[in-house]
Amino acid sequence: MEKIKVKIDNHTLEVEKGTSILNAAKAAGIYIPTLCHMEMKDIGIDHKPGGCRICSVEVSGRRNLAPACATETADGMEVNTHSMRVINARRTIMEFILSDHPKDCLICPKSGDCDLQNMAIKLGIRQIPGQEFAAMSTYKTDESPSIIRDLDKCIMCRRCETMCNDLQTVGALSAFNRGFMSAVGPAFQMDIEDSPCTFCGQCVAVCPTGALTEHDHTRDVINALANPKKTVIVQTAPAVRAALGEEFGMPAGTLVTGQMVTALRELGFHYIFDTDFAADLTIMEEGTEFLDRLTKFLNGDKEVKMPILTSCCPAWVNFFEHNFPEMKDIPSTARSPQQMFGSIAKTYFADKINVKREDLVVVSIMPCLAKKYEAQRDEFKVNGNPDVDIVLSTRELARLIKQANLNLANLPESDFDHPLGESTGAAVIFGVTGGVIEAATRTAYEIYTGKSLPRISFDQLRGFEGIRAASVDLNGFELKIGIAHGLGNARKLLEDIKAGRSEFHAIEIMSCPGGCIGGGGQPLHHNNTDILKARIQAIYSEDDKKVIRKSHENPYIIKLYEEFLGKPLSHKSHELLHTNYFDRSSKIEIS
Amino acid sequence: MSRIKVKLKEKDVLKLKEICKEFNNEPGELINVLHRSQEHFGYLPAEIQEVVAQELNISLAKVYGVVTFYSFFTMVPKGKHPISICTGTACYVRGAENVLHEFKKQLKIEVGQTTGDGKFSLSCLRCVGACGLAPVVMIGEKTYGRVSPDGVADILKEYAE
Numbered sequence: 065m066e067k068i069k070v071k072i073d074n075h076t077l078e079v080e081k082g083t084s085i086l087n088a089a090k091a092a093g094i095y096i097p098t099l100c101h102m103e104m105k106d107i108g109i110d111h112k113p114g115g116c117r118i119c120s121v122e123v124s125g126r127r128n129l130a131p132a133c134a135t136e137t138a139d140g141m142e143v144n145t146h147s148m149r150v151i152n153a154r155r156t157i158m159e160f161i162l163s164d165h166p167k168d169c170l171i172c173p174k175s176g177d178c179d180l181q182n183m184a185i186k187l188g189i190r191q192i193p194g195q196e197f198a199a200m201s202t203y204k205t206d207e208s209p210s211i212i213r214d215l216d217k218c219i220m221c222r223r224c225e226t227m228c229n230d231l232q233t234v235g236a237l238s239a240f241n242r243g244f245m246s247a248v249g250p251a252f253q254m255d256i257e258d259s260p261c262t263f264c265g266q267c268v269a270v271c272p273t274g275a276l277t278e279h280d281h282t283r284d285v286i287n288a289l290a291n292p293k294k295t296v297i298v299q300t301a302p303a304v305r306a307a308l309g310e311e312f313g314m315p316a317g318t319l320v321t322g323q324m325v326t327a328l329r330e331l332g333f334h335y336i337f338d339t340d341f342a343a344d345l346t347i348m349e350e351g352t353e354f355l356d357r358l359t360k361f362l363n364g365d366k367e368v369k370m371p372i373l374t375s376c377c378p379a380w381v382n383f384f385e386h387n388f389p390e391m392k393d394i395p396s397t398a399r400s401p402q403q404m405f406g407s408i409a410k411t412y413f414a415d416k417i418n419v420k421r422e423d424l425v426v427v428s429i430m431p432c433l434a435k436k437y438e439a440q441r442d443e444f445k446v447n448g449n450p451d452v453d454i455v456l457s458t459r460e461l462a463r464l465i466k467q468a469n470l471n472l473a474n475l476p477e478s479d480f481d482h483p484l485g486e487s488t489g490a491a492v493i494f495g496v497t498g499g500v501i502e503a504a505t506r507t508a509y510e511i512y513t514g515k516s517l518p519r520i521s522f523d524q525l526r527g528f529e530g531i532r533a534a535s536v537d538l539n540g541f542e543l544k545i546g547i548a549h550g551l552g553n554a555r556k557l558l559e560d561i562k563a564g565r566s567e568f569h570a571i572e573i574m575s576c577p578g579g580c581i582g583g584g585g586q587p588l589h590h591n592n593t594d595i596l597k598a599r600i601q602a603i604y605s606e607d608d609k610k611v612i613r614k615s616h617e618n619p620y621i622i623k624l625y626e627e628f629l630g631k632p633l634s635h636k637s638h639e640l641l642h643t644n645y646f647d648r649s650s651k652i653e654i655s
Numbered sequence: 656m657s658r659i660k661v662k663l664k665e666k667d668v669l670k671l672k673e674i675c676k677e678f679n680n681e682p683g684e685l686i687n688v689l690h691r692s693q694e695h696f697g698y699l700p701a702e703i704q705e706v707v708a709q710e711l712n713i714s715l716a717k718v719y720g721v722v723t724f725y726s727f728f729t730m731v732p733k734g735k736h737p738i739s740i741c742t743g744t745a746c747y748v749r750g751a752e753n754v755l756h757e758f759k760k761q762l763k764i765e766v767g768q769t770t771g772d773g774k775f776s777l778s779c780l781r782c783v784g785a786c787g788l789a790p791v792v793m794i795g796e797k798t799y800g801r802v803s804p805d806g807v808a809d810i811l812k813e814y815a816e
Contacts, residue, residue, distance in 0.1 A: 235714025240723040251708075251719035252701055259716070650715075652706060654665045 068139040073146065084112070085121060085132040085143055096121060096145050097154070099161075099183055100221035101133040102270060106528060106593040107550060107577040111226040116219070117157045118183065121145045129153055158187050164198035164244055165273075166216055172274040173212075177588055179272030180219060199244040206249075208256045209440050210263040210279055210433040215247040217275040224248055224267030224276055232551040232575070234383065236261040260386045260650075264379035264551065264575040265433030265584015270591065278433050278585060282464050284454045288425045289332045295417070296425040297335040298328050299405045299484070302343065303431035303495035303580035304458045306602040310587040310595070311462030312472040317598030319606055322477020327465045328429075329478065338480045339428065340487030342405035343494040343503070345624070346376060347615035349641050350398040351507045352632035354570060358512075361569075362541070369394050371546070371561065371568040374500050376400045378438035379575035381645065383551050388558050389647035397642040401494065402428050402435055403444050405484065406451030407640045412628045413484060421449055428455045431495070431583030434575070443643055457585025486620040489520075489613030492606045497549035497579035498525040498532065499603070501572035505536055505545070506614045513539045520613050526604075528578065528597065531556060533568070546571040549579055663702045670695060671703060675710035682711045685721055689728055698732045734769045734776035736814050738762075739793040743782030746790040750803070754790050755779065757804040761811060774814070 066081040075092040087103075089096050100116040102109060114134035121132045124142040129150065132143075144150065162184065169175050203215035220239065225248050228237040236259040239248050250259035268276045288296050309318040328336045353372070360368040373395040375381060381400075384391060399407070406426050414424050428435060438444070439452040456464070465472060480486070490506050493499030502525045509517055524534035525545065530553040536543045546568040548554045554573045560566040576582040581599035582589070589595040612618060629636050663671075674691045678684035688707055693699050699722055708715040722728045740746075740755045759765060762775050769776040785791050788800025792810070799810060 229714065229717075235716055238714065238716035238720035240716075240720045242724055242726075249716070251704070251715040260714075650705065652663070652668065652709065654663060654668060 068137060070137045070140070071142045073144060079137055081137075081139075083137050085123075085130065085135050085137055085141075086119060088137045089121075089132065089143070089145060094145055096132045097183060097186060098133055099179060099219070099272060100223065102221075102223045102226065102591050104577075104591055104593050106596075107231060107530065109226065109231060111223055111230075113222055116161065116221060118154060118161075120150060120153050120157065122147045122150050155187055155189065158184060158189055159192050159194065161219055162189065162192050163195040164200050165219065166200075172217070173277040173280060174217075174271075174274035178274060179590070201245055201247065203247060203253075206255050207279060208261075208263070208437070210436040211256055211261070211265065211268055212277050212279050213249065213256060214275055214277070215249060217273045218247045219273055219275075220246055220248070221272055222248060223270040223272065227266040227270055228261075230552065231577070232262070232264060232266060232383075233555050234260060234262055234264070234551060237267060262379040262382035262386070262551065262575065263434035263437045263584075264383075266576060267584075268433060269576075269582075269584045269586070269588065278457050278459065279436060280460055280463075281436070281454050281456055282460050282467075285427055285456060285464065288427070288454065294423055294425050295334050295419045296332070296427060297337055297409060297413075297484075298333045298427045298429060299337045299339045299342070299402070299409075300324060300328070300429040301339045301402070301431055301435075301495065301580060302492045302499075302603065302606075303583060303586065303599070304429050304461065305606070306495060306581055306599040307431065307458055307586045308462060309472065311459065312465075314473060315598070316595040317602045319602045320472060321606065322479070323472050323475040324461075325480055326475040326478045327468075327470050327472055330470055330475070331464060331468055333427070335481045335484075337405070337409070337484040338487050338491075339401050339405055339430075340491035340494070341484045341618070341620065342401035342408065343376075343491035343500075344488055344615035344618045344621045345404050345408070345641065346398055346401050346494075346500075347490060347503050347507050348621060348625070348632045349404075349637060350374065350396045351504045351511070351615070353396050353398060354504065355508055355512060356633065358543075358569060371566060371571050372396055373570075374504075374572045375643075376494065376500055377434075377573060377575050377580075378402075378432065379434035380551065380554060380573045382434065382437070382648075383554065383575065384558070385646055385648040387555070387649065388562070389649045391558065391561065392645040392647065394561070395645065397644065399444075399641055399643045400435075400438065401491075402430065402455075403438065403451055403643070404641050406439070406444065408624070409484065410446070410449075410451055411640060412624065416483075421446065425453045426451065428452050429458065429461045430455055431458050431580045431586045432576075433457060433584040435585075458583075459585060459587060462587070483620045483623065486618060487610075488615055488618050489607035489610035490615045491618075492610065493603055495580045495603045496526075496600045497574050498527065498547050498572065499579060500574075501525055501545055501547060501570060503615060504570070505543075507616045508543075509536065509538060510614065510616070515539075517614075521607075528600075543570070544568050548572070549574040549582075550577050551575050663706065667696070667703075668706055671706045672710055675707065680710055680712070682713050685711060685713060685718065686725070689718075689722065693728060698729050700730055729767065731767065731769050731776070732773070735774050736794050737776045737778065739778050739780045739783075741781070741783050741785075741789070741791040741793075742779045743786070745782070745786035749789040751790040753804045754792065754802050754807065757807040758792075761807055775811075 067078045079088045099118040102111040112133040114131040119132040120129040122144040123130045206213040305321040309320040375395045436455040444451045490503035502522045532547040578596035582596045704718045708718045792799045792802045
């Protein structure tokens, strides 16, 4: 690679040809402020529209200021990142951006974690001249069960558009209109719920302002906990424990499982359970379904569909219902762990503690915004009463803990309650890409071969590549496994299946980069994928620490089948733990 | 997409498919396809955008984004007599804004809209190259020069049937 010499402020340095001024400066320890720019090379995102101009710098010999994100360095280039001209220009640009931005920061859901607010602080903005001339847009706030869109707060950075179209290939969002009225949204400004949106929440994860936020349900939880007639139980998804600490100033990758359980107990939940228990249950059902299909397939049954696809991820379910309805009989019929938990809690557990279904409130803590949508699907309700009543994201749980004046870092550790709080290492790794299929393989291997695993971890299934392929030896049979995270990658694997090119027997799909640890409800990573990798390490370390690491060895799962379900894929299992999918694609009607 | 139900006549769908085919169903030809579609149908309602999106394999949101970005494209059908008011520099300084205001008042519509009876639609354009006649108004192919707000009623009367 050709090297060139550049001078940035007072640093002379050598960089690779083609490096942007922004990245060259970073190498010299100079952080040029940015707003619309978003670079996440690990997941193939390099969004530099040069639209906001906050990163403007002075390049000697050029008449105009240059956007550092979208300007390549050249040999001998001299750059000044903080001349008085630059400082003045940056302030003017910021004043323009703020001129038609609402000023209700005090009550904005993004306050305190807002890139725009932080930029205003950094640039020392104290007044906004010219706002009387700005035409403030007045879009209707769009409230879906998962995502809330307040377009008056949109600054047209178009990061959400890049995530929705390039990473996820969902295509729900696009910029529309011009000038002050420009914003990003679905076609015909329809509500997001009527669009092909999957509620993956990756748009929310990168929005620099309060334009895209989660639908906050913390008040519903407080009201339930304050109601003496209700028994309120909570389940926590595996990815939450690997990220919650970040909201309390702990470094990324800090595991806070024990402190989180204590915090939930302090908040007044009657039973603190673990979605991991339901993840073990998922493996029993999905793994058995897989072995069943595989055996039929190997016996030459032409009817059986291969490969089997995982069905834990609710955004992924929405995605194939919208985009590949003709393939809706390929994914496993197993419900997601969240829904399996809800369904077992409101039958088996409600009976055990002698509480009526209506008086039991099931709360989920999820890294995910699509889970909010999933919980209110009609097929997961009994006489209108949902299996899971309220879903909070990791961010909302942090808010709740802070409102209760608790500091997570200072809390002692404690354990989940029984019986729905016991889990194995296999369940914990559901939170990372490759984890569900690794957990399934641990169990499928032992059931299929009748042998105990020589080494429990499957390193070939781990990693951060968007699409991965691996094979596992099952007594001489080569089991071929595919893994995709990010819906754009999932789409590629689905196109392969559709075209008959797929060689896989089983495929795991997660909608978010890195799996659930990168979910749309997690603490904001501010475009730093190292944070996602640190969370992945945290999850694997929890698996390593577990005494039991295979789902079929979870004693409480064994007991659940003995006392209640019978065996995997039994009639009762089908009724409570499996589901079916719907065609949600658009059709052109001809009159 | 789930709740948009598209209702087009079969021959309209065939025509749209034919237009897309002319441009090899190339996503990069979106603007040309929209031009040709608007030429044929007069405007670009949601149903048409839906077909174009499917044929070119572009998201519906993107198609809508392009339609709303360029002022040439319209999602409302033009009136029988489309009124265009020049708001270019010369016409503007000679009082085009007051003329525009008068048209809005008399027709009770905003720029980009069409009257309920489908007779008139209102739009603005920038310079028709007749600055000597400023302010200029065009109705269909006919040009009116040195229009004043007081003259608007008389002009509209010409189109009363």
